[in-house]
Amino acid sequence: xxxxxxxxxxxxxxxxxxxxxxxxxxxxxxxxxxxxxxxxxxxxxxxxxxxxxxxxxxxxxxxxxxxxxxxxxxxxxxxxxxxxxxxxxxxxxxxxxxxxxxxxxxxxxxxxxxxxxxxxxxxxxxxxxxxxxxxxxxxxxxxxxxxxxxxxxxxxxxxxxxxxxxxxxxxxxxxxxxxxxxxxxxxxxxxxxxxxxxxxxxxxxxxxxxxxxxxxxxxxxxxxxxxxxxxxxxxxxxxxxxxxxxxxxxxxxxxxxxxxxxxxxxxxxxxxxxxxxxxxxxxxxxxxxxxxxxxxxxxxxxxxxxxxxxxxxxxxxxxxxxxxxxxxxxxxxxxxxxxxxxxxxxxxxxxxxxxxxxxxxxxxxxxxxxxxxxxxxxxxxxxxxxxxxxxxxxxxxxxxxxxxxxxxxxxxxxxxxxxxxxxxxxxxxxxxxxxxxxxxxxxxxxxxxxxxxxxxxxxxxxxxxxxxxxxxxxxxxxxxxxxxxxxxxxxxxxxxxxxxxxxxxxxxxxxxxxxxxxxxxxxxxxxxxxxxxxxxxxxxxxxxxxxxxxxxxxxxxxxxx
Numbered sequence: 001x002x003x004x005x006x007x008x009x010x011x012x013x014x015x016x017x018x019x020x021x022x023x024x025x026x027x028x029x030x031x032x033x034x035x036x037x038x039x040x041x042x043x044x045x046x047x048x049x050x051x052x053x054x055x056x057x058x059x060x061x062x063x064x065x066x067x068x069x070x071x072x073x074x075x076x077x078x079x080x081x082x083x084x085x086x087x088x089x090x091x092x093x094x095x096x097x098x099x100x101x102x103x104x105x106x107x108x109x110x111x112x113x114x115x116x117x118x119x120x121x122x123x124x125x126x127x128x129x130x131x132x133x134x135x136x137x138x139x140x141x142x143x144x145x146x147x148x149x150x151x152x153x154x155x156x157x158x159x160x161x162x163x164x165x166x167x168x169x170x171x172x173x174x175x176x177x178x179x180x181x182x183x184x185x186x187x188x189x190x191x192x193x194x195x196x197x198x199x200x201x202x203x204x205x206x207x208x209x210x211x212x213x214x215x216x217x218x219x220x221x222x223x224x225x226x227x228x229x230x231x232x233x234x235x236x237x238x239x240x241x242x243x244x245x246x247x248x249x250x251x252x253x254x255x256x257x258x259x260x261x262x263x264x265x266x267x268x269x270x271x272x273x274x275x276x277x278x279x280x281x282x283x284x285x286x287x288x289x290x291x292x293x294x295x296x297x298x299x300x301x302x303x304x305x306x307x308x309x310x311x312x313x314x315x316x317x318x319x320x321x322x323x324x325x326x327x328x329x330x331x332x333x334x335x336x337x338x339x340x341x342x343x344x345x346x347x348x349x350x351x352x353x354x355x356x357x358x359x360x361x362x363x364x365x366x367x368x369x370x371x372x373x374x375x376x377x378x379x380x381x382x383x384x385x386x387x388x389x390x391x392x393x394x395x396x397x398x399x400x401x402x403x404x405x406x407x408x409x410x411x412x413x414x415x416x417x418x419x420x421x422x423x424x425x426x427x428x429x430x431x432x433x434x435x436x437x438x439x440x441x442x443x444x445x446x447x448x449x450x451x452x453x454x455x456x457x458x459x460x461x462x463x464x465x466x467x468x469x470x471x472x473x474x475x476x477x478x479x480x481x482x483x484x485x486x487x488x489x490x491x492x493x494x495x496x497x498x499x500x501x502x503x504x505x506x507x508x509x510x511x512x513x514x515x516x517x518x519x520x521x522x523x524x525x526x527x528x529x530x531x532x533x534x535x536x537x538x539x540x541x542x543x544x545x546x547x548x549x550x551x552x553x554x555x556x557x558x559x560x561x
Contacts, residue, residue: 037107037153044155045081046102049074049095049115049144051162051180054265056323056332064265064329066166073099074162074180075187076119084110084148094120109151113158117142117179119187126194128202130186132179135208135250136223142179142209170328171255175211178264182207182251185267189274189316193282196379203281206248207270214254215261225250228263230276249273258328265329268313268322275312279305283382286393286513288473290466294335297348297436297462297470300394300429300444307353307395311337314354315361315375322354338364345421346434347395348462348470352420356395359416360402368419370412380405390512390534391427391445392475400427428477436462440551441471448476448537450486453557457495458502458541460548473540478558483532486560490539491523495553502541502554510536 037043052069056062079101081091090111091103105111117132118141133139146160162180165173190202212223219239233247251270254260263269279285287305292298298306314320314337323334335341337358341351363372385401386393399417403410403425414425424432429444438461448454459471467473480486488509492501507526508518516535517528520542541552 041107041153042104043107043151043153044102045105045111045113045151045158046100046155047113047158047160048099049077049079049101049160049162049180050099051177051184052164053177053181053184054164054166054329056325060321060323060334061331063327063331064325066164066329067168069164069166069177071161072181072184073097074115075099075184076121077180077183078116078118078120079103080114080116081105081111082114084112105151107151107153110148111151112148113146113160115144115160115162115180117144117183119183119190125199126201128190129204130183130190130202130207131205132182132207132209133248134210135220135225135246136210136212139206139208139246144176144180170258171211175253175264178211178253179209181267182209182264182270185270185317186274188267189271189278189312192312192316192375193278193379195374196376200282205274205277206246207251208246208248209251209253209264211253211255213250213252214256215252220245220250223254225252228252228269228273230273230280232280249277255328258330260328261326262329263324266324266332267317268310268319268334269324271313271316272309272322274316275309276305278312279308279382282379282387284387284389284393284513286510288468290468292350292466292468294341294351295343296350297344297346298350299468299470299473300347300396301392302468303348303350304353304394304398306350307357310350310354311357311361314358315378320358320362338362340366340419344436346436347422347424347429347432348436349420352422353395356416356420356422360413368415371409371416373406373409377402377406377409385427388512389427390536391429392510392536393513394429395422396424396429396432396444397427399425436470438462438471445475445477445536448478448556448558451557451559453555455493455495455553456539456556457499457551457553458539458544459551460544464544464548467540467542467545472544473538476537476539476556478530478535478537480530480532480535483530484560485527485529486558487525487527488537488556488558489525490554490556492541493553493555495551499551499553502543502552504542505554506540506542507556508538510538 053072054064054066054069057065075097080089081103090105095101119130132142162176164177165171165175213225216224217226218224221239228251230249237245252261252263285305287301288299320337323332325332337354345352359369360371381401389397391397421434435442456474463469490505490507504522506520509516519526
């Protein structure tokens with residue numbers, strides 16, 4: 001008898017009650033046998049959990065092939081046997097890497113099998129807990145139920161399969177496969193990390209998907225998530241309830257009659273966002289965030305963060321060709337990190353960073369690529385030097401961390417960097433010569449000395465949208481020889497004849513990426529206690545966003561005893 005498939009949503013009640021509340025789940029009938037089993041006896045129920053994953057069509061831009069999905073194992077997912085009358089959990093396990101499971105259940109009991117969109121391991125390191133939740137249904141956990149059956153007195157097999165719900169031109173059924181496809185991409189990313197550090201536990205992560213998740217931005221509870229993204233949580237969720245946004249990855253799912261954007265089967269997109277989770281939980285990211293495109297010249301922190309996400313996705317699913325479907329499923333865009341995209345190249349290009357990191361990882365060989373380090377040294381660099389750098393995170397800090405993690409690779413790394421028009425061999429970009437055609441952009445960090453004011457200018461050469469483009473923000477390095485109280489002042493000032501005075505200067509002070517203090521109002525004074533060591537001061541004129549086409553300058557000074 002075929003299992004009855006239903007995409008269900010579970011919500012846990014308190015652990016003390018030790019029960020599950022079932023939402024919209026059910027099953028078919030079942031019956032007992034003529035020869036009841038002895039009291040207390042048990043039988044084995046085993047089977048395989050699978051889901052359909054539609055591949056991308058061979059030709060770029062032609063989208064996903066929903067008509068020819070690949071039946072794939074649901075790996076490391078939680079499987080339960082539940083009593084058909086009370087929904088009490090009788091036994092629980094997880095699938096293996098083939099999607100197989102085995103449970104021991106009471107004999108002669110009416111039961112059903114549930115596969116949950118959850119990967120859970122809590123007994124010993126490494127541990128993890130990954131869940132796919134419906135943000136438009138009270139953050140309920142997705143699950144797939146089979147039909148009721150009587151466990152009888154002999155071993156039996158119960159397989160469950162999650163279909164896509166596709167009906168030749170659109171979705172006509174429930175997208176049962178979607179949460180399991182999302183979770184399987186997480187499986188790949190988890191395995192990549194454990195390949196470098198086999199006993200490393202992974203902090204829990206929730207992934208929020210709904211077929212209502214659309215590109216409108218306002219309220220995540222209503223599915224208005226804007227785009228697929230990772231967040232550390234906190235801040236207003238936009239729903240007018242003063243509720244903080246839950247941490248996790250939010251994933252688009254609105255088909256919208258073929259005009260929407262669905263990401264549940266876009267493995268690169270999900271793995272990219274998992275790369276940001278990795279930065280947050282294992283390493284560090286100082287990225288300013290905001291809108292960006294592959295051919296933009298962007299803030300060097302953003303360039304590394306997005307380039308890292310792209311490259312991590314390729315590493316996780318072992319495919320350098322990044323693809324992202326849209327317009328329903330019928331088209332997509334993408335790029336090949338194994339190819340050399342010439343525009344732009346440099347430390348301010350996420351494309352350059354993507355290609356560089358992929359070349360460090362992969363086993364391929366090109367004239368300038370003799371590295372094939374795999375993930376181990378990259379993981380070591382990200383979790384050590386990149387996490388603790390005194391500079392802001394960038395390709396410069398990562399490269400220095402990798403030189404420490406893999407000293408014998410320094411020469412080959414420098415060759416790779418040069419191929420992307422990056423010349424610095426220092427975490428602070430000392431000696432960098434690529435100024436993107438604007439000589440005022442270098443050095444990347446200016447030195448700020450006690451009682452010696454200096455000019456810093458926000459530039460609009462490469463755009464101003466989001467305040468995250470190359471030159472919008474300037475960075476000063478202050479080497480504090482002893483702990484002291486300092487006063488930092490920033491005010492609008494004229495530079496040369498082609499500049500205007502900044503009208504709304506913003507100031508941020510960092511210590512190893514942590515924000516020590518900030519002030520976001522014009523012509524401001526900030527007094528704070530600074531530890532001995534290196535501090536990075538970031539300044540920019542907020543009004544460059546609304547009044548571009550010029551260079552806006554300010555005077556920055558720091559004083560103290």
